Amino acid sequence: MVRIMKADSSLTLACSLLAAFSFVTSVSAWNKLSDAGLKKIPSPGDTLNPDLGKLLKPLLIPRVVNTEGSRKALQHFTNFFTDLKWSLNYDNFSMPTALSSDPVPFSNFWATLDPPWKQGENQEGEIGRLVLVAHYDSKIEPAGFIGATDSAAPCAMIMHIAKSIDKAMRRKWEKMQKDGDEFEMADEQGLMVLLLDGEEAFKWWTSTDSIYGARHLAEKWETTMHAAHSTYKNHLSSINLFVLLDLLGAPVPRVPSYFRTTHWAYQHMADLEIRLRALELLESGKDHALFLPDRDKTEFAEGLMIEDDHIPFLRKGVDILHLIASPFPSVWHTMEDDGKHLDKQVVNDWAIIVSAFVAEWYGLEPYLADNGDGMSTISKRGNKTEL
Numbered sequence: 348m349v350r351i352m353k354a355d356s357s358l359t360l361a362c363s364l365l366a367a368f369s370f371v372t373s374v375s376a377w378n379k380l381s382d383a384g385l386k387k388i389p390s391p392g393d394t395l396n397p398d399l400g401k402l403l404k405p406l407l408i409p410r411v412v413n414t415e416g417s418r419k420a421l422q423h424f425t426n427f428f429t430d431l432k433w434s435l436n437y438d439n440f441s442m443p444t445a446l447s448s449d450p451v452p453f454s455n456f457w458a459t460l461d462p463p464w465k466q467g468e469n470q471e472g473e474i475g476r477l478v479l480v481a482h483y484d485s486k487i488e489p490a491g492f493i494g495a496t497d498s499a500a501p502c503a504m505i506m507h508i509a510k511s512i513d514k515a516m517r518r519k520w521e522k523m524q525k526d527g528d529e530f531e532m533a534d535e536q537g538l539m540v541l542l543l544d545g546e547e548a549f550k551w552w553t554s555t556d557s558i559y560g561a562r563h564l565a566e567k568w569e570t571t572m573h574a575a576h577s578t579y580k581n582h583l584s585s586i587n588l589f590v591l592l593d594l595l596g597a598p599v600p601r602v603p604s605y606f607r608t609t610h611w612a613y614q615h616m617a618d619l620e621i622r623l624r625a626l627e628l629l630e631s632g633k634d635h636a637l638f639l640p641d642r643d644k645t646e647f648a649e650g651l652m653i654e655d656d657h658i659p660f661l662r663k664g665v666d667i668l669h670l671i672a673s674p675f676p677s678v679w680h681t682m683e684d685d686g687k688h689l690d691k692q693v694v695n696d697w698a699i700i701v702s703a704f705v706a707e708w709y710g711l712e713p714y715l716a717d718n719g720d721g722m723s724t725i726s727k728r729g730n731k732t733e734l
């Protein structure tokens with residue numbers, strides 16, 4: 348990633364039109380976690396440690412498109428989500444690049460966890476999802492570039508988040524089935540993890556030399572129609588919120604709120620950060636500068652945004668929450684963007700904040716385990732339990 352661009356008017360129009368039909372209007376209430384609930388959020392413990400973390404360490408290798416490192420990263424995701432018993436999907440495609448007129452193979456990956464009664468092909472048009480997104484490829488230059496913040500750490504954070512709420516989601520659905528409740532639409536949502544290939548430019552960042560995976564998938568999902576009269580007309584419209592993590596894991600991050608249309612979601616996340624800090628549940632400490640400082644922002648500069656994997660989805664009308672540090676980490680696109688330069692506490696805190704957001708999104712408070720379901724909980728940070 349990335350560069351700043353000036354948005355065109357069609358993009359701004361897409362945003363403002365969407366606001367009227369935003370998913371949030373169909374959610375009856377936001378399920379805020381109590382202080383006791385926040386203390387039950389599982390901690391990454393050492394799993395995101397760059398030197399020994401089971402989730403992160405295997406990703407701290409060059410992951411250039413169509414190389415051994417890229418295939419290893421994909422295998423790491425496959426093994427992890429197979430163990431969690433999620434549904435796995437691969438979008439394999441080939442495209443010429445700025446370096447090669449011969450088509451180069453790319454592979455996007457996604458895994459889904461859906462309510463049991465919403466699984467199966469005939470249900471595809473009836474399931475909406477929160478989607479957690481990062482790119483797993485790394486930049487081709489400089490040779491040996493790791494891209495720890497860009498985006499090995501965000502991928503590993505998302506893996507932790509998925510695991511941290513997996514059992515609670517299943518317990519909620521079991522209870523709903525047992526009780527035979529009248530389901531609200533918001534209670535019938537699935538969760539998707541989307542790990543994209545080919546975000547980086549092969550030469551210079553342009554609209555055609557960048558975000559290869561995202562461009563391909565947005566197009567494909569827009570044209571993959573569900574059965575007539577489905578609640579969601581195509582794969583793209585099944586995305587209730589596209590949460591993109593990028594350039595995270597460096598010290599003292601600052602993530603602005605980029606979009607007026609999804610500022611409500613940003614505010615929920617920013618609230619969580621403030622509360623987690625006050626309860627001393629974040630490793631970076633009670634008095635650390637806020638990662639999400641824009642809770643009370645009211646003025647949004649129309650037109651300026653950061654180009655990243657969300658752009659093709661945004662252009663097609665998807666609601667985006669873009670969690671990208673601005674300014675970019677000082678190590679950005681240099682050999683120093685490696686495990687050594689990650690801030691371990693910041694990495695863990697991002698995972699905790701976003702996990703709490705997901706738990707609130709799905710109303711998981713009654714289903715979170717006191718003991719972290721075998722992971723450590725953030726209230727017992729000294730207790731280092733490995734996955």
Ligand SMILES: [Zn+2]
Nearest residue numbers: 348349497547
């Ligand atoms: Zn990059």
